[in-house]
Amino acid sequence: MAATYLRRAQPALALLAALLVLLVAAPAAHAAPDPEGGSKTLREQLESAAKGHVEAKQKLDASKKRQVKLKVALKQAQEKAVSLEGRVREVASRSYRQGRFSTVSLLLNAGTPDTFMERALRLEQMAQVDSRALTEYQDAVTVAEKATRAIDLEIKEQQKQVTVMARKKKQAESALAAAGGGAVAGGFVSANSPLAKPAPRNSDGSWPRESCTVNDPTTSGCITPRLLNAYQQARAAGFKRYTSCFSERSSGEHPKGRACDFAAATGGFENVNASGGDRTYGNNLAAYFVKNASRLGVMYVIWYRQIWQPGLGWRAYSGSGGPSATHTNHVHLSIL
Structure with a gap:
């Protein structure tokens, strides 16, 4: 009876043995790897350091780009101010020489109504040109001053981000050193x-x-x-x-x-x-x-x-x- 049972069970036992062989011999090719080395603290420190560095680097690069644009604006404003300085000096000199009463006298001494109107028109045109030159000059000076202040702020921002990057580098180095x-x-x-x-x-x-x-x-x-x-x-x-x-x-x-x-x-x-x-x-x-x-x-x-x-x-x-x-x-x- 026992012999008959064993004969009947042999195919099933052979299949089970084959499956066991396959399970033992099969490579763990697509199985998940063993837990990776390093502690949770180390990974958190490395993550913080990397993110902090990348963020500071991005802010540093953005600040440098802004600084370049500000320098261009500063140069343009300075060049415009220089080009208007001669006109501004001319306006100032004429105002000093003539003054308000000299201008009035110039109009009153006109021999005819046509001459009076012509002189008045010219004076009005000169006043408009002078006003426009003075406004443009003042605007150029204001732009230059604002650009200079903004550049100073960008330099401070860059120094700040460089400090952050150095601190984050030190953080990563310390975390790795603590882990050997x-x-x-x-x-x-x-x-x-x-x-x-x-x-x-x-x-x-x-x-x-x-x-x-x-x-x-x-x-x-x-x-x-x-x-x-x-x-x-x-x-x-x-x-x-x-x-x-x-x-x-x-x-x-x-x-x-x-x-x-x-x-x-x-x-x-x-x-x-x-x-x-x-x-x-x-x-x-x-x-x-x-x-x-x-x-x-x-x-x-x-x-x-x-x-x-x-x-x-x-x-x-x-x-x-x-x-x-x-x-x-x-x-x-x-x-x-």
Whole structure:
């Protein structure tokens, strides 16, 4: 009886064994990577530093543009004032020589009514010309004075933003140092990286606020429009290996739809340090995001134990653990 039961059960047991083999042997190519290294505090500090730097840089650039326009206005006003100075001196000199009574006498001494009217008309025309010249001169001087004051204010604004940028850089350096990293690193750059299509900005050059509102093409979650643009631009540039963006985590940008992990290996997130062509792929992808940081709104890039963010450059990043934590099997991208 037992032998008969075993014979009947053999096909089912064989199928179960085959399934177990497949589950054990199948690569975790498209599984979510292990939790990435770094603490919640570190990520919050890096986010604050990056956002603060980018905002201050945008204000600095805007101030410099305003200053250039003000300098042009100042130069034009000064040139106009100089061109009118001769006319103003002439008016002042004539007024000093003739005075009110000399003008009246000039009219009263007219021999005929026609001569009187002719002199009166000329005096009226001269008065109008003199008044217009004096008004234009005063306007030019006023414009020059306002432009000078405005330029002084812009210089103060620029000094303020430079101070903010320096403070944010120090914040990022201190956060990385506290986590065991922060040393200046060689980084990943390439002059041959293609240019990405810029993400939309506000009219003043700042980044619009975005939330997780569009479907994530890599998962069933959502991402921001700016991250979607970065993902699409990377694929258009040839970086088409497996990518995972949205994921439920306790902190970081992934649950906010503002981060993607780009696998270095063709098979996905392999539990080994990338080497050879896979590492070259990661190097090129990291360099691509850095070159296009201002176009895509990059907050930071992490790859192979290094991190890049605006105003800081490439620094050592000491995530502890396996390849996912040390970012040696995938490139991490966080978007503002």
